Amino acid sequence: QEFVEVLEKARGSHGLERHEVIVLLQARGEEVDALGRAADGVRAAFLGDEVHLRGIIEFSNYCCRNCLYCGLRRDNRKLRRYRLTPGEILAAARKAAGLGLPTIVLQSGEDPHYTAPVLADIIRRLKEEVGVGAVTLSVGERSFEDYRLWREAGADRYLLKHETADAALFARLRPGTTLQDRLLRLKWLRDLGYQVGSGNIIGLPGQSLETLAADILLMRELDVEMAGIGPFIPHPQTPLAKEPPGELELTLKVLAIARLLLPRAHLPATTALGTIHPQGRRMGLCFGANVIMPDTTPPPYRYYYQIYPGKAGLHEEMGKTLVSLKNLIFSLNRRVGSGPGHSPKIQGGM
Ligand code: 5AD
Ligand code: SF4
Known part of the structure; x- marks a missing residue:
């Protein structure tokens, strides 16, 4: 099937078959630009210019x-481990609120x-004492x-x-857990009335375009x-270091296709995307993303939250990071989102 034909179908918010998603994933050269423009258009039409x-x-x-x-991972003995106290968590949230x-x-x-009650207490205090708009x-x-x-x-x-819609790959990469269990929990969260977030990692060893297409279709389902949606970044103290x-x-292609098929979803320009390329977040915002999640973990702890190495913005002071993110947003003629930025699906009848 022709790329252009499939892109038109996706733009109309029609569902796509798996082989059609794969056609889009195989976009090259100018097709990638066209995919990005289509995703950017859908983002603008459905969500406007706010970046939350x-x-x-x-x-x-x-x-x-x-x-x-x-x-x-627990076998990484070289990582210095930390836990924030409830008081430290609340203080970090207050600081974030103070920065807007x-x-x-x-x-x-x-x-x-x-434990569940300890976290529940923190959540309650974040909302009641700190006045956090959404947790x-x-x-x-x-x-x-x-x-x-x-x-x-x-x-x-x-x-x-x-993480990945390939059950065998999931089981191999996440020992002791299954995709089925994960999906069951996503259903529980849905039933409990949460706004639900999922997502995947791009470029995992053993992953194929078929798998990525399944990831996208699963998120739509x-x-x-x-x-x-972020790239895999090898961490030196893991079995996948090499x-x-x-x-x-x-x-970027996965992000753009996800935007086409999920026009109202909040899609972050992920930190991982900003880590593999200095302009990664900017490009993400141009390929359908409408959210940025700046790290507000107090130093020195943030240095030890090493999911992957080289995390973007790690050594910047929080106020400075926010200024540069806002400048990025303005430079794209976008606006900083106001209010809690709930899913448009649950706002005023949408
Ligand atoms: N590279 C990219 N993303 C990773 N995550 C975990 N390890 C890596 C890695 N090496 C992601 C997972 C998890 C999130 C907190 O971080 O998707 O959900
Ligand atoms: Fe733990 Fe999540 Fe990292 Fe797996 S991906 S080791 S569950 S923090």
Whole structure:
């Protein structure tokens, strides 16, 4: 099938078959530009020019899992581990709010040290005491009861990337866990009324274009409110240290296709994208992204949250980072989002 034909079909927000997604993933040269323009047009039409900033607080780098690609894996003995106290988390959120970041993402490795009631209390205080507009959780696979407690405490959103839609690859790269379990949790989160975020990693060893097409179609099937799409970056203290990183262009293509098929989803220009290329985030914003998640973890802890090496913006002071991000947004004739930036699906009848 012709590239142009498939692009027109996607632009009309029609679903695509897997082989059609693959046609778009194979875009080359000017076709890539056309794909980006189409995604940018859909982003502008459905979401306007606002780029939402979400402060991310990485409150613990302890993890009981052993994912082959991730620097936080439990077998990485070289990493200095830390945990923020509830007081430190609240202080970080206050600082973020003071800098004009209306919503907060709480992220950590899978760390059972933070029991459900302890996290619930933090969520409640973030909303009641700090006045955070929306709280997003990203703390991995937990029980239905935990998710329920946090939702009742006021958590609005949950990020649980499916990482890869290839069940065999998933099981190999995430020992002791299954894609099926992950998808079950995404369903729980949906049933509990969270705005749900998924996403994948581009360029994992053993991944194919078929798999990437399945990733995109899965996100559409889940009808996610958010999707984090970023390149694989090899970490030296993991079994995948010697593997090549995910490609910039392929990541941008996946992002653009996701935008075409999920016109209302919040798609961040990920930190990983900004890490593999100095203009990565800018390009992401031009290929359909409408969110940036600046790191608001207090130093020195942020240096130890080494999912992958060379994280963009790591050594900048937070105020400075925000100034350069805002300049980036303005330079693209876009605006900084105001308010909590909820999914347009749940706002005023949409
Ligand atoms: N490269 C890119 N992304 C990674 N993640 C974990 N390890 C890596 C890596 N080496 C991503 C996963 C996870 C998120 C917190 O970080 O997708 O969901
Ligand atoms: Fe832990 Fe998540 Fe890293 Fe896996 S990807 S080791 S679950 S932090």
